[in-house]
Every structure is written in structure tokens, then in C-alpha cells.
Amino acid sequence: MNVLLLVTGRALPVSVVDDARRELADDSLVVDVVTWLPPVEALDEAVGTCVVIGPVRAVPTSGGTSPPVSRTAPGPSTPTAQAAPARSPWVRTLRRPFGRARRRIGRTVRRLVVGGVSRQFWTRIRRDGEASTVAARADVIVAMDTGAIRAGWHLARRHPAAVVTLGLAAAAREVEQRG
Amino acid sequence: MNQHTERLAGGATPGAGHTGRPHLLYVAWGFPPCRSGGVYRALATANRFAARGWRVTVITAQRETFIRYTGADTSLEQRIDPSIRVVRLPFSWPVLEPDLRRWSRLRIQRPGLWAKARARRDQVPFPEIGYGPWRRPLEAAAERIHRDDPVDLVLSTANPHVAFTAGYRLHRRHGVPYVMDYRDAWLLDVFSGERLHRPNSRAARWERRLIESAHEVWFVNDPIRDWHRRLYARHADRMHTVANGFDPEFTDAYLPRERPSAEPLTFGYIGTVTTKVPLAPFVAGWRTAHERDPRVRTATAAIHGYLGFYATPRPDLLKLVEEAADTGVSYEGPAGKSDIGAVYDSFDVLLLILGAGAYVTSGKVFEYIATGLPIVSVHDPGNATSQVLQGYPLWFPAASLEPGDIADALSRAAAAAVSAGGEVRDQARRFAATYSRPGQLDPRIDALAAAVDRLGVAS
Numbered sequence: 319m320n321v322l323l324l325v326t327g328r329a330l331p332v333s334v335v336d337d338a339r340r341e342l343a344d345d346s347l348v349v350d351v352v353t354w355l356p357p358v359e360a361l362d363e364a365v366g367t368c369v370v371i372g373p374v375r376a377v378p379t380s381g382g383t384s385p386p387v388s389r390t391a392p393g394p395s396t397p398t399a400q401a402a403p404a405r406s407p408w409v410r411t412l413r414r415p416f417g418r419a420r421r422r423i424g425r426t427v428r429r430l431v432v433g434g435v436s437r438q439f440w441t442r443i444r445r446d447g448e449a450s451t452v453a454a455r456a457d458v459i460v461a462m463d464t465g466a467i468r469a470g471w472h473l474a475r476r477h478p479a480a481v482v483t484l485g486l487a488a489a490a491r492e493v494e495q496r497g
Numbered sequence: 498m499n500q501h502t503e504r505l506a507g508g509a510t511p512g513a514g515h516t517g518r519p520h521l522l523y524v525a526w527g528f529p530p531c532r533s534g535g536v537y538r539a540l541a542t543a544n545r546f547a548a549r550g551w552r553v554t555v556i557t558a559q560r561e562t563f564i565r566y567t568g569a570d571t572s573l574e575q576r577i578d579p580s581i582r583v584v585r586l587p588f589s590w591p592v593l594e595p596d597l598r599r600w601s602r603l604r605i606q607r608p609g610l611w612a613k614a615r616a617r618r619d620q621v622p623f624p625e626i627g628y629g630p631w632r633r634p635l636e637a638a639a640e641r642i643h644r645d646d647p648v649d650l651v652l653s654t655a656n657p658h659v660a661f662t663a664g665y666r667l668h669r670r671h672g673v674p675y676v677m678d679y680r681d682a683w684l685l686d687v688f689s690g691e692r693l694h695r696p697n698s699r700a701a702r703w704e705r706r707l708i709e710s711a712h713e714v715w716f717v718n719d720p721i722r723d724w725h726r727r728l729y730a731r732h733a734d735r736m737h738t739v740a741n742g743f744d745p746e747f748t749d750a751y752l753p754r755e756r757p758s759a760e761p762l763t764f765g766y767i768g769t770v771t772t773k774v775p776l777a778p779f780v781a782g783w784r785t786a787h788e789r790d791p792r793v794r795t796a797t798a799a800i801h802g803y804l805g806f807y808a809t810p811r812p813d814l815l816k817l818v819e820e821a822a823d824t825g826v827s828y829e830g831p832a833g834k835s836d837i838g839a840v841y842d843s844f845d846v847l848l849l850i851l852g853a854g855a856y857v858t859s860g861k862v863f864e865y866i867a868t869g870l871p872i873v874s875v876h877d878p879g880n881a882t883s884q885v886l887q888g889y890p891l892w893f894p895a896a897s898l899e900p901g902d903i904a905d906a907l908s909r910a911a912a913a914a915v916s917a918g919g920e921v922r923d924q925a926r927r928f929a930a931t932y933s934r935p936g937q938l939d940p941r942i943d944a945l946a947a948a949v950d951r952l953g954v955a956s
Contacts, residue, residue, distance in 0.1 A: 483597060
């Protein structure tokens with residue numbers, strides 16, 4: 319059985335994959351992962367395919383952890399590392415309210431144009447060949463957090479034979495019911 | 498599926514006919530195999546009525562509801578009295594639906610809007626989010642059961658409060674008396690003591706209407722009952738406390754051991770340690786007692802249960818326990834229901850460490866008193882549990898959560914654990930007997946049997 323885990327929240331630890339095997343009571347389960355953030359530890363032996371779909375894509379390997387790099391244009395949640403130019407305190411005080419307003423407007427515009435993480439996650443899965451392939455072969459698709467629900471819902475419509483649930487416990491129940 | 502289970506949707510099997518035994522319609526949304534906390538009270542109540550000669554029909558939600566949403570314990574179904582007829586009604590809970598195929602496009606695109614719309618829709622039939630839509634199938638089922646086999650009394654347990662509507666319906670249409678059993682409260686926040694709904698809200702108006710027509714109203718402790726007595730002073734006489742009590746099976750499983758007098762004492766706690774539980778003051782008090790009292794110095798304190806709400810212990814709570822390891826404090830993990838007798842058997846003194854709450858009674862206090870062991874209370878003296886323990890001969894409450902006061906209570910309990918003779922312990926168990934589930938339910942069942950006999954509704 320092929321299981322696909324969709325994750326947008328915290329960086330994925332390997333224990334999540336073990337949880338999947340335990341909940342679904344199948345040690346030989348092939349677990350694929352499509353995740354927004356790179357996993358925190360090497361998943362080479364634990365999972366079949368790990369597709370990192372967010373803006374920061376470096377995947378740690380068992381040989382060592384490479385520093386995360388962005389392969390695509392920075393997305394809205396990419397942290398900016400540039401230092402702000404030094405300004406005198408009173409200029410900063412004067413500019414603060416406008417800066418806050420500008421940031422708020424910027425966030426709203428970004429949300430309207432590209433959507434939040436859940437919409438971006440689904441958009442990137444749809445456009446990514448590898449993610450689409452692992453989704454197509456999955457018997458069970460599990461949205462592991464609320465950000466992954468939208469992608470799970472769309473995948474459910476595209477792959478009518480797959481079990482698609484929110485959470486592992488529900489997936490285990492559905493699989494048991496289907497025999 | 499339980500062999501006594503019937504699904505009403507396809508047409509109920511007619512009742513066994515009036516046999517001279519009163520017919521109780523018991524409404525409990527959560528009934529086995531449901532695994533929620535309130536299910537034990539519901540199961541014990543239905544079984545006790547059946548044991549006392551009533552014909553009992555239970556209306557509850559379908560098994561699928563519990564399997565999908567609350568978690569199910571199918572072993573609980575074996576404990577249902579075989580004479581009880583269980584009628585299961587369909588119940589949908591879209592908010593908790595984990596199958597993403599069943600989600601609408603609106604829910605995916607605008608989850609906030611969907612949740613608001615759903616909450617409003619739920620409250621159209623009855624002002625209770627999630628459960629309101631159950632009112633119509635519930636009332637229809639009650640009517641059908643009454644038509645097939647006339648009901649003498651309806652007893653509904655809440656929450657959900659929609660369960661009360663079945664009794665109200667049969668009372669209005671057919672004059673059947675009904676009893677409201679509150680495991681919690683509707684208008685009162687039992688933790689903060691604040692009102693949850695405004696006096697003119699739909700919930701408040703519904704409760705007023707229900708209480709005005711109820712034959713009896715049950716509460717789990719005196720503080721909650723008294724709060725309602727003040728609110729509905731005209732109906733105060735029909736309000737009673739029916740505490741949760743302990744299951745008689747517990748005393749069968751627990752066999753107090755003979756402890757050699759030279760053996761170090763074991764203090765024990767069983768239950769969930771949340772952040773509301775004053776674990777840090779307890780550890781400070783334990784450390785003080787450890788320094789002062791030679792009996793506590795050789796003793797250990799074992800904490801059984803969950804640290805936090807999940808299987809993985811909360812790191813901050815675990816750290817507190819581990820830092821006190823040098824004084825004999827240890828975390829022993831959760832205790833299974835089947836092992837509970839053996840765990841209690843390993844204790845010499847029980848630790849009742851509870852959060853504050855004038856309206857909250859801990860369920861474990863009833864098991865604690867059933868053991869006849871010394872109990873150290875480490876909680877705010879205003880906690881409702883103090884009222885239950887008043888009169889228990891081996892109760893040692895800390896005067897406050899200061900380390901010195903907790904240490905005093907621990908020392909007195911340690912002394913009692915060594916010196917208390919069989920007579921005091923028997924006295925403690927006799928005190929506990931009034932808090933067994935039958936001890937709590939029987940006086941009310943007798944009163945209701947007399948009332949039904951007098952009213953002769955169904956005959």
C-alpha cells in the first residue's frame with residue numbers, strides 16, 4: 319500500500335513516518351511525503367519519496383545536512399535575511415506606523431493574489447511533476463495539518479480510488495473499513 | 498453490534514407491553530461504545546434502573562458516531578444490562594468529519610464562512626452548536642417509543658443539552674414527567690464561576706422553561722446545585738445532588754494489603770496532571786516534609802497518569818518531577834483500567850492534587866475514599882472536593898498551597914498511615930459506601946418509583 323503524507327506545518331521529523339506505519343498497522347507500508355518545509359532530519363531510509371515543495375528545498379541526507387537553499391523565486395513566507403539600513407531613532411519612530419501599515423497592506427495583497435500557504439501548497443503540487451506522480455500512485459492520502467487540507471481535497475477529486483483524510487487515525491479507520 | 502441495539506430509522510420494534518414494571522426512557526447522547534468521560538455515569542444510571550426493576554429504553558447516537566469521532570470502547574457494550582433496549586439514532590457531526598471527500602467546496606475555499614454558517618444552522622432547532630440538529634430526530638424517536646410502549650418517566654443526561662428536549666416533548670404532549678441530569682452545567686462556567694449565557698439568551702430561556710416543567714433536576718455536586726437553586730429559587734426543592742460515586746466493581750478489584758510497619762511509605766497520585774494542577778507547590782511541600790519528617794524522608798511519591806493531555810509527557814511537568822527525584826518523587830506513566838486495583842494496592846497514602854474550582858469535583862475522589870487510605874489534599878480549600886471529603890476520618894487537607902502547610906499535611910498523613918487501626922479504616926470505608934454509584938442513585942430511584950406510581954402516567 320502506498321501512503322502519501324501532505325505536510326505544511328512544522329518541519330517533518332522522522333517519527334511522523336513511524337507514526338503512519340503504527341497507525342496503519344503495516345510495517346511494509348511505502349510512505350511518500352510532500353512537504354512545504356524541508357524535514358528536520360534525514361528521511362532517506364524511512365520514506366520512498368520526499369518532495370519538498372516550499373520555497374526552501376534542501377533535504378537533509380543521512381550523509382550530512384546540507385544548508386537549505388531556495389531553488390525558486392522567494393515565496394511569501396521566505397524569511398528575509400537582509401539587514402535594514404541604520405536610521406536615527408526619531409526617523410525610525412516616525413516611519414514605524416507607516417511601515418506597519420505598508421506591511422499589513424502587502425500581506426493582504428499577497429494573500430489575495432497568491433493565497434496563503436494552503437493555496438500555494440496546492441498550486442505547487444499541481445505544477446510539480448514529481449509531486450503529481452507520488453499523488454497518482456497513492457492508495458491513501460493524509461493531510462497532516464490544516465494547511466494541507468485544500469491539497470488533499472483537490473487530490474481526492476483527481477484520484478477517486480484513494481482514501482483521503484485529515485489525520486492518520488481517520489486514515490487507519492477508513493482503510494480498516496475498506497478491508 | 499450489540500444484540501440489543503435497534504435502529505429506529507427503519508421502524509422500531511414495539512415495546513414488550515406494559516408488564517406492571519415502570520418504563521424509563523433514558524436519553525444519553527454518549528452511551529457505550531462511546532469512550533467519553535460521562536459515559537460511565539450514563540451506563541451506571543441505566544443499569545441501576547434496570548437492576549431496580551424498571552424496563553429501560555435508551556436513546557443514544559449510532560455507534561458509527563463514536564467510532565468516527567469520539568473514540569469507541571466496545572468492551573463497554575458488554576456491561577450494558579441485557580434487559581435494556583438501546584435505540585440508536587443517526588447523528589452527523591460535519592465539523593469533525595475527517596473524510597475530505599465529504600467536505601464542500603465552500604468549506605475548502607472559505608473555511609471561516611463555512612464554520613459560521615454551520616454554527617448558525619446548528620442552532621436553528623436548538624441553541625447548541627453541533628448538537629441542535631439532533632432535536633427533531635430525538636423528539637420523533639421519543640414519540641414513537643411512547644406510542645409503541647407508553648413511557649412512565651424520561652431521564653435525560655446532559656451535555657449535550659438537546660437531550661432534554663425528548664422529555665419536554667413527551668411532557669407537553671402526553672404529561673409524562675421528566676428528570677434532567679446535569680453532569681456539568683449549561684449557564685455556568687464551572688471553572689471560573691462566570692455565567693456563560695446572558696439571562697435573555699435562547700439557552701437561558703430554554704433552561705428556564707425546562708426547569709419549570711421538570712419533575713427533578715440532578716447535579717453532580719452541591720455547589721452546582723446551590724448555584725441553580727439561587728437562580729431558580731421557586732423550583733429549589735426539586736433539585737438534588739447525585740454525585741458520580743465509584744463503581745462497586747472497583748472495591749472488588751482493590752484489596753488493601755497488610756503493610757509491615759518498618760516498610761517505607763508510598764504516597765501515590767492517580768490522574769491527569771494538567772497545568773492547572775499545583776504540581777510545583779506539591780513538590781516544594783514534599784521537599785520541606787522530606788527535610789523535616791523522618792517518615793517522609795524514607796518515603797516515595799509515585800505519580801501515575803498523564804503529564805498533560807497527551808501520551809507524550811509535557812516537558813515542563815516532567816522536568817518538575819525529575820528535579821525532585823532525589824527526594825523520592827517519580828513519574829510512573831499511565832495506569833490502565835485493569836491495573837488500577839494493583840496500583841492502589843501499592844499505595845499507603847493517597848495524594849489528591851487538584852486545580853482550583855469552586856464547582857469542580859474530581860471523579861477520582863470517590864475511588865480514593867473507597868480505599869479507606871489516608872488522603873492528603875493539595876488544593877485550594879475552596880475546591881468543591883473538600884465538601885465530599887468532610888467527615889472522612891483519614892483526610893489531611895493542606896491549609897494552603899504554601900510548602901509548610903503541605904508538609905504538615907503530608908507528615909500527619911504519614912503518621913496516620915502507620916498508626917491508623919482497622920477500626921478507623923473500616924469507618925473510612927463505611928463513609929465511602931454512601932458514595933458508591935448505587936448509594937447515590939437508589940434514593941432518587943425510590944422517590945421516582947413512588948412518584949410514577951402515584952401519577953400512574955402510562956397505565
